[in-house]
Amino acid sequence: MMRNTRCLGNSTCADCDNVDPEWACIDHGTCICIQCSGVHRSLGVTISKVRSLLLDFWSEELIQSMEAKGNSIFNKIYEANLQSDQRITSQSPREDREKFIKRKYIDKEFCRVKEDGLETAVK
Numbered sequence: 001m002m003r004n005t006r007c008l009g010n011s012t013c014a015d016c017d018n019v020d021p022e023w024a025c026i027d028h029g030t031c032i033c034i035q036c037s038g039v040h041r042s043l044g045v046t047i048s049k050v051r052s053l054l055l056d057f058w059s060e061e062l063i064q065s066m067e068a069k070g071n072s073i074f075n076k077i078y079e080a081n082l083q084s085d086q087r088i089t090s091q092s093p094r095e096d097r098e099k100f101i102k103r104k105y106i107d108k109e110f111c112r113v114k115e116d117g118l119e120t121a122v123k
Helices: 034-043 062-066 072-077 094-105
Strands: 024-025 030-032 048-054
Touching: 024 034, 030 034, 030 072, 034 048, 034 094
Parallel strands: none
Antiparallel strands: 024 030, 024 048
């Protein structure tokens, strides 16, 4: 089992703020809820690699990688230009989740951008 609460902000979903997420995007270092995990899985592993916090095996290296990132650090970059009315909630329907998650992870619409390109502190 992953120690997801050690990362700042990981007590809620990185995308919709649903409490006690039980899934993770291991390439982003974030914890997500089951509803958002379904959308992430549909994006494919080139965009988002999803694992269960409770059911999957976690190597010490992967745990350390997750602990070094976390929802708060990731969202400071990937939601830097997000307006509060653009964010989904735990009550958002799947269609809204799909649109938001694609805008966030594929289009990188809300990202903080440096002069020389996309912020790279997360990946």
